Amino acid sequence: MSVPVCDKLRALAAYDPDINTCGIHLDANESFLELPDGLKRRIADRIASLSYNRYPDPLASGVCSAFAKRVGVSASLVTAGNGSDELISILFNCFLSRGDCALITRPDFTMYSIYCSLSEAQPAVLGKRGDLTFDPDEMINLAKESGAKLVIFSNPCNPTGLGISAEEVLRICRGVDALVIVDEAYMDFWDQSVLKYVSELDNLIVLKTCSKIGFAAARLGFAVANPSLTGYLRAAKSPYNVNSLTQIAGEELLSDPDYLDGAVKQITASRDALYSALSALEKKYQKIEVFATHTNFVAVRSKYAAKLHKSLRDGGVSVRLLGGELLRITAGSAEENVQVLSLLERSLAEIV
Ligand SMILES: *Cc1c(COP(=O)(O)O)cnc(C)c1O
DSSP, X not given: OOOOOOHHHHTOOOOOOXXXXXXXXXXXXXXXXXXXXXXXXXXXXXXXXXXXXXXXOTTOHHHHHHHHHHHXXXXXXXXXXXSHHHHHHHHHHHHOOTTOEEEEEESSOTHHHHHXXXXXXXXXXXXXXXXXOOOHHHHHHHHHHHXXXXXXXXXXOTTTOOOOXXXXXXXXXXXOSSEEEEEOTTGGGSSOOOGGXXXXXXXXXXXXXXXXXXXXXXXXXXXXXXXXXXXXXXXXXXXXXXXXXXXXXHHHHHTOHHHHHHXXXXXXXXXXXXXXXXXXXXHHHOSOEEOOOSSSEEEEEOTTHHHHHHHHHHTTEEEEEETTTEEEEEOOOHHHHHHHHHHHHHHHHHOX
């Protein structure tokens, strides 16, 4: 028997996480730091006394409070998700009806267009300019022309590493008649968050994740919005979306500002070192274009991107290749950065 498969599913090109068999993983924007032993032990101790026979707290109160305290908002504005990815899926599927228009930019996080097509919404795409930036006023105009009901973008952006200022984000929120979702997955590495404005704006949802600061395995993300939007989101999500182990572990992680602040500092320092070294290669060989970054990775554009990607892979280092011309290289440990840079230099020197 063949199962009838609807068009939207058949049209879907599955997310390609670029599962890597290389030794060094600089392709998924993870943190290169392991959680410290003390923190791991505190998590393990609390998990040891967990009642496995009970469902998790549907509002994930403990971990939402710890997150709210860390970022300085009220816990009543916070909804936890099984990664921010789950929250993106809920937002597309529950805040849009079939045929509604959603504004996305390109390039941006690939999951937006996948969830857009699964929700049977119509995408209006704002293409980034040659320098990979976009004009906030052009976004406002396109949102108006297309009648978009939802606008979503990452700030700073994955995969470009670039961002727009908090002031520009607020201008977009005030200039459109749409729900504006600002995905701040990388805002730990920059200072232009609009988190503190969620209460004054009726159309802003800010997404956050713990995945880039050492917690990708646990799957934990947050949406922050005014009470009305938070009410809809909580009603729409599945009741037990964040499991008890993740809630407990996340509460411990987010209650450890010393670790988190130190990790952000180390990751930012690695990112800066990687950026400087790549910029030196740009100058020396003139075959790559290195973009400024506010994230934990560096974007590099080159017509040799596919070749560079392959020679890195052959050398045991995986980075992300996007759209044929863009390499996204996650900041790694000092040794990992040395490895990727020396392979890259060797490969650049070979291109004539
Ligand atoms: C990594 C990433 C996410 C996904 O975060 P999870 O919490 O791991 O689901 C969301 N948005 C952007 C832009 C990302 O790069």
